[in-house]
Amino acid sequence: MVKGQILVVDSNTASRTFLMRLLEQKGYRTLASSLGKEGLIYAWRDRPDLILFDSGLADLGGEAFLYKLRSDRRTARTPIIVLGNSPQEEARYREAGANIYLVKSAEAVPLLLNAIEKLLHPDAEFEAPKPVKGGYLIPFLSAKGGTGTSSLCVNLAMAISLQMPEAQTVVLDSVLPIGSVAAIVGYDGATNLVSISTMPMEQITAAFLREALPKWAAWQFHLLAGSPDPQQAQQLRAEQVEHISKMLCLAYDYIFVDVGRSLSNLVLPIIQQADLIALVISADLEAVRLTRLILKYLQIKGVSDHRLFPILNRVVGFEGVTKADIEGMLNLSIRMTMPYLGGDFSLANNQHVPLLRKFPRETAAMIIKEAASQMVSMAHRARELAESA
Ligand SMILES: Nc1ncnc2c1ncn2[C@@H]1O[C@H](COP(=O)(O)OP(=O)(O)O)[C@@H](O)[C@H]1O
Ligand SMILES: [Mg+2]
Structure with missing residues (x-):
């Protein structure tokens, strides 16, 4: 059973490939990009059910990427998971509209799969993503x-x-x-x-x-x-x-x-x-x-x-x-x-x-x-x- 389409945006080829294989094995369709700007195009054109991105993008700042997604009507409410490097970033990304922030590591795989399931599941007890309002x-x-x-x-x-x-x-x-x-x-x-x-x-x-x-x-x-x-x-x-x-x-x-x-x-x-x-x-x-x-x-x-x-x-x-x-x-x-x-x-x-x-x-x-x-x-x-x- 196909469970939904996930856009993976990650500038690191090894990690991007790993994530795509992992998600496909679990029955998701994937769409991938190595760059933020291209990722935005895919996100707005293909309207994936969930977006997963690494905060260290080669062309755009992670926050800028998230901001662009949240401030566009087409992705204002799409579930977004951020993979980052430091727990200190979490508050910032959550505040800017990420549903989940996970520090990237091998141990995070079960957490990631669990988070995806919950975000895609209609009765998930997650708060609906808030579009960024800004000041x-x-x-x-x-x-x-x-x-x-x-x-x-x-x-x-x-x-x-x-x-x-x-x-x-x-x-x-x-x-x-x-x-x-x-x-x-x-x-x-x-x-x-x-x-x-x-x-x-x-x-x-x-x-x-x-x-x-x-x-x-x-x-x-x-x-x-x-x-x-x-x-x-x-x-x-x-x-x-x-x-x-x-x-x-x-x-x-x-x-x-x-x-x-x-x-x-x-x-x-x-x-x-x-x-x-x-x-x-x-x-x-x-x-x-x-x-x-x-x-x-x-x-x-x-x-x-x-x-x-x-x-x-x-x-x-x-x-x-x-x-x-x-x-x-x-x-x-x-x-x-x-x-x-x-x-x-x-x-x-x-x-x-x-x-x-x-x-x-x-x-x-x-x-x-x-x-x-x-x-x-x-x-x-x-x-x-x-x-x-
Ligand atoms: N209501 C006011 N009464 C007296 N002086 C004023 C008043 N409003 C502004 N000024 C003075 O007018 C000058 C120009 O103000 P400024 O704020 O630099 O204007 P602008 O930015 O429109 O060029 C300043 O010296 C300011 O102190
Ligand atoms: Mg002036």
């Missing part, structure tokens, strides 16, 4: 420079981290050619988006990004700083940015991205995969006009209004356009209005201190806290809507 992705963008995008991004990220101390938060600065987040939070280390993008892809794993990114007590979040200067920006390996942002989503619960005003192809995947987009608008006609263009672009890219969090930031002293006028011109509800803070905002930035710590009793602090909790609930709601669609 909530929240990019900040604006139509114009000097709108307060970077300042609001870090201050809202800080407020959310404070409200949810058990969650892991990261801020990614993707503004080129010079990111300003590092200067605001007071970071001058060497780890940044450019340096990480030049690493081999298989080394850029969720576990690595969880460990390697600095965190401040004052700001509460981890930081993946942007390019410190135009010279370094030229070395950015743009093709790796999407992978980096996916791995950040696996490693962290909330991922804030300072996108700034450049809606380049580099950040398009981040915009499209965002749970919620913070759109920062200043109170002048030019900003509103440019924002209208951005909204049109977002619409074309399939971003609907419930994924937008429009923020009116009064960066300059005079009244400018009213909130009601802006809402009318953009046909959108403003979710947060930040008053003009005079020199206070720049002062806090220059001292690398979050507004919530610098001016905890001011109205601005209340507004930030209120907006932070609204953002979280909107991001959660948007994700639920996306999943039920």
Whole structure:
């Protein structure tokens, strides 16, 4: 009796052959690949009943391979067994959606066969595999420079981290050619988006990004700083940015991205995969006009209004356009209005201190806290809507 089809992905020929023979002897049909990329093609084309892979693939990181399987509808729920080298990897792989993790050894054969039986058996008492959800992705963008995008991004990220101390938060600065987040939070280390993008892809794993990114007590979040200067920006390996942002989503619960005003192809995947987009608008006609263009672009890219969090930031002293006028011109509800803070905002930035710590009793602090909790609930709601669609 044929008991089901198993895809074996293992770059070691001897071990791959061994596994195939073993499984065929036990009555399973097999399909095999020595490379992760080919394995993905087979997995999505042939829809095996179970996938068994060795974490040490020659072309893709084991976590990246698993992530790709779990984030595709065709394999989101396929039982997956990971064969690895160290029990320390187990938690990571289980968290990323593996049903079973086994350390590869001769003794593991009975365990493996038992696990396969249980996973393929309909009444198995195993928890159903969960597709990887990943953290909530929240990019900040604006139509114009000097709108307060970077300042609001870090201050809202800080407020959310404070409200949810058990969650892991990261801020990614993707503004080129010079990111300003590092200067605001007071970071001058060497780890940044450019340096990480030049690493081999298989080394850029969720576990690595969880460990390697600095965190401040004052700001509460981890930081993946942007390019410190135009010279370094030229070395950015743009093709790796999407992978980096996916791995950040696996490693962290909330991922804030300072996108700034450049809606380049580099950040398009981040915009499209965002749970919620913070759109920062200043109170002048030019900003509103440019924002209208951005909204049109977002619409074309399939971003609907419930994924937008429009923020009116009064960066300059005079009244400018009213909130009601802006809402009318953009046909959108403003979710947060930040008053003009005079020199206070720049002062806090220059001292690398979050507004919530610098001016905890001011109205601005209340507004930030209120907006932070609204953002979280909107991001959660948007994700639920996306999943039920
Ligand atoms: N509501 C505000 N009141 C006063 N100054 C502000 C306000 N928001 C931002 N700023 C100041 O405006 C300047 C530009 O902010 P920044 O966050 O760098 O903007 P962007 O990232 O959009 O270019 C900073 O000096 C910041 O302190
Ligand atoms: Mg900026």
